Amino acid sequence: MRKSPWLAVRAALLILVLAFVAVPMVVVFWTSIQPDTYVSFPPSGFSLRWWSDAFTAEWLLPMALSAQIALGSALCALVVGTAAAYGLSRGVRGRAAMEAFLTSPLLLPEIVISLSVVQLISMLAARELIGPALLVAAHTLIGIPFVLRTVGVSLHGINPLWERAARDLGASPWRAFATVTLPIMRSGMFAGALFAFIVSFNNVELSLFLTARDSNTLPIALLQFMEFEYSPTLASVAVTSVAGICIVAAVASRFTRLTEFIHGGTK
Template identity: 35%
Template structure:
């Protein structure tokens, strides 16, 4: 058993190193003073970070990413919370199948999902529009909210709602005063994870984007196709920094591991 435990620890350490290698390369490379990406970096300079402010396409793409990520997170929290409450509170026929369908985007490859959305949205004139882009991002964000809210509801005592109703509170007051405060951490965590998922997304965005509407990950991808210079590393480092901050906040609020935790009792 001790040998098996050590073997698992070694595998975990190797997995963490494998995941962190891109960060170890990209972030230092963004501080190079050379005109080409290098690792280890040639000298130290902040010129590539200051140059970001001179590139209007990156600034515009950054604001586009923030806007769509915020809206996608908002609608994902709204619909995901309603879906999770319905699944957890009501005896719906085929509840397990419904849960599987609602969380399917977690398991379906995003390349396949992007093609499916493009085929579905094209006849509806939504492909290449901001509305279609927002709907696509909301679809991939909802499963995370459902997972986290269901996890938050797994230990929920429904006698509290019954007690409030017996005391004369109407359903809206019961939800606002009893249910919402108890599931608020799960909702906030789901919103943060949804924001992060939308902000960092490339695959789905490639199918939904238009020439006049570009996000920061897409702008990075396009810049790399034309000429890979250290400014790509600096922009990527900014994205990494934002992602790390949100992950830390998420871990403090709810715990990252609970995203894939149990759904309900």
């Protein structure tokens, strides 16, 4: 059987995309295990010196703070985004306008959102609010659209009559929602929360303006370190953070059926 030429083209494009994504990380990892402060080929040797520097309080504290802020904002975005998606799926008036408003953070540059929040704080004379709590609130804004979209996709395949049928059979509104709708939208909820977590953990723009002086998130700590010196420690920290995010994604995929959501949504 003669193979279609498009099959070879698609395979080549897939390889190019994978290389585009993987090669930078390979270079970063390569840098993190070399004894030199620059990339050389062939390598002069292998060393874990830079990895030992990465697991010090200088980097572990920003990592922990970033993880806490990302977790808090992901949970807040999950609650708000899920409630909004469920309400919009009921066919409320002004649905298009409300959906556009809730997804507007995706259209606005994050630097604009940051400056707006800073300006609001200045007007309220509440600079003491700048810190982790404000970062959680700001990161929630950019996380809500992801939850709204993913949960909306899950709800798209749900017939509202299913809940009504459950209530007709004697179930309370909450029980009907918990037994009929919630299991179907669960994969979308976890997918949205995962996206919100990753976006928050890697955020630079909002964190740059809203982080307190004595508590830096990991992206801000990396930027400040690069202002004064370059060290392969940066590479080891970057690889560690990416590996952590990949582990979180893998665990979420294992226990929350994310692959089912990605490949087919609701079934």
